């Protein structure tokens with residue numbers, strides 16, 4: 001028997017080893033939701049450090065996008081969409097980092113993109129969009145007894161995905177006009193977006209309804225509203241679990257109160 005015949009057989013363990021490695025590699029590439037580990041960090045991706053930066057810098061200024069004036073037809077993720085997701089979905093017991101129902105965490109751009117399984121330009125292929133538009137009320141998010149998200153929000157999410165599901169920012173610094181504030185045009189949009197998920201008219205948090213003028217008057221008059229949004233000592237910082245409102249939004253609300261909290 002010639003010993004060098006052994007070479008084909010001795011290489012077969014190598015082939016098997018190679019196949020196992022390949023299988024492990026393929027399994028790791030599977031396009032499933034990324035599962036958070038117990039302390040809420042997302043595993044299996046290289047964006048953890050970015051995530052941490054975003055948590056420290058709640059203004060979202062860690063993006064390298066050059067600031068340009070806001071375009072009314074563009075969806076700016078952190079300004080327009082994230083507050084709605086935080087207020088309606090990232091609740092304790094639902095999609096905050098600790099609960100992460102179904103592995104879905106809706107607290108930051110990276111988490112929404114990955115765990116919401118967003119496919120840019122394809123709302124129909126994006127799990128998040130499918131979940132909010134499902135015709136079966138038992139499968140739809142948010143689940144009953146919460147109602148379907150308003151059409152305006154659903155179409156904003158659709159537009160965001162159609163525009164590439166990016167994390168765009170724009171320069172709002174010159175746009176803060178606080179003359180003659182109107183409840184319906186200036187205040188309601190801010191409160192609806194950032195507070196409505198918890199302070200809507202059905203079982204509002206803390207008994208405070210912020211989606212109507214009547215409900216907003218009490219906390220406006222008592223100082224709770226401004227105390228909470230400006231994170232003053234002695235008040236619960238609002239929006240709970242979300243980023244602080246921008247300076248312009250806080251001045252807008254303050255100006256509306258100074259101008260008599262009108263129902264206009």
Ligand code: HEC
Nearest residue numbers: 087194195198205206219224225228235236238239240241
């Ligand atoms: C994720 C849910 C959630 C969101 C979003 C939220 N709140 Fe609250 N808010 C609560 C809860 C719960 C309470 C009652 C417990 C407490 O005071 O911490 C509360 C209490 C308050 C209070 C009373 C605070 C105090 O110290 O007396 C005010 C005022 C308030 N919220 C305003 C707002 C405003 C304005 C927004 C939006 C900018 C907002 N909240 C967004 C959950 C929320």
